[in-house]
Structures are given as structure tokens and as C-alpha cells.
Amino acid sequence: MAAPWIVDDQLWAVIEPLLPVKAPGTPGPARMDDRAVLQGILFVLITGIGWEDLPQELGFGSGMTCWRRLRDWQAAGVFEAMHTTMLAHCHRAGLIDFDRVIPDGSHVRAKRGTDTGPSPVDRRKTTTS
Known part of the structure; x- marks a missing residue:
């Protein structure tokens, strides 16, 4: 089994068109x-090592190069596009069992409005509803 940060040819064929071109x-x-840098990003995120500790001998470039590319790709919406594309591929292949999907909105930040009232727990703070 290949290391989880190795991007094989089949996966790379899906990801490469989503990346911005210099x-x-x-x-x-x-x-x-780009492929080596993506593998470096995955290596750091999977292993949890610091960017500055990315081993040069792995051929992924420097930790700073990987970090900058991660920042730039995030700003360009690359990871959102990867997520959407991979979900579409999995759906077409019948790999998603919608009977076992649980929607969860807990990761969405509650907006603070001006029409909030007093908190029933702390009278000095307002609620978010």
C-alpha cells in the first residue's frame, strides 16, 4: 500500500486541471x-510535522514552498473545487451511500445579529439567535 500522501496517476489526472497555471x-x-508540492502538503498535513521540518530528501520542495502553494491554492478555491469534483466522481461511481449520510451544519458559524436578546445564562451577554 502506498503512503497516503502519494498522489497516483489516476488521482492526479483529476486534480491537475483544477490547479492554477503560472x-x-x-x-x-x-x-x-505541482504534484510534488501537493504531496509535500499532504505529507505535512497527514504527519503533523512543522512546515520547516519537511525533509528535503523526499523531493517535495521546501516546507515554505509547500505552505505558500497551500495558501495560494486555498485563496484560489482549489480545495473546494477538488472536494466538489471528487464528490461528483464518487457519486457517479456509486460510492456514496446516501442512506448513511447525515447532514451536519454545526461547522457553520452563527451570525451575530442586531436583533439578539439577552442571554438566559448570562445577562451581560447577548444570544446569537
Whole structure:
């Protein structure tokens, strides 16, 4: 079994088109290979090591390169696009059992409104409803 941070050819074929392309002729040093950087990002996130501790001998580039690419891809919406694309692939392949899906909105932050009333627990704080 391959290490969980290794992106195989089949998965890479799905992910690669979702990544932003650096315009040709853009000044600066040669860009590290996107696939290697993605594997470096996954290595750090899976193992929990610090970005600065990413071993150079693995060929993923520096931890700072991986961190910057993660930041840039996050800002460009790459990971949201990956998630949506992978869900669509899994759905088409019949790999999602909707009988076992539980919607959960607990990760959505409650908005604070101006029409909130006093908290029944602490009279100095307002509620979020």
C-alpha cells in the first residue's frame, strides 16, 4: 500500500486541471512541480510535522514552498473545487451511500445579529439567535 500522501496517476489526472497555471515568462525562479508540492502538503498535513521540518530528501520542495502553494491554492478555491469534483466522481461511481449520510451544519458559524436578546445564562451577554 502506498503512503497516503502519494498522489497516483489516476488521482492526479483529476486534480491537475483544477490547479492554477503560472503564466509563461513570469519572472522568478523555476516553479517546483505541482504534484510534488501537493504531496509535500499532504505529507505535512497527514504527519503533523512543522512546515520547516519537511525533509528535503523526499523531493517535495521546501516546507515554505509547500505552505505558500497551500495558501495560494486555498485563496484560489482549489480545495473546494477538488472536494466538489471528487464528490461528483464518487457519486457517479456509486460510492456514496446516501442512506448513511447525515447532514451536519454545526461547522457553520452563527451570525451575530442586531436583533439578539439577552442571554438566559448570562445577562451581560447577548444570544446569537
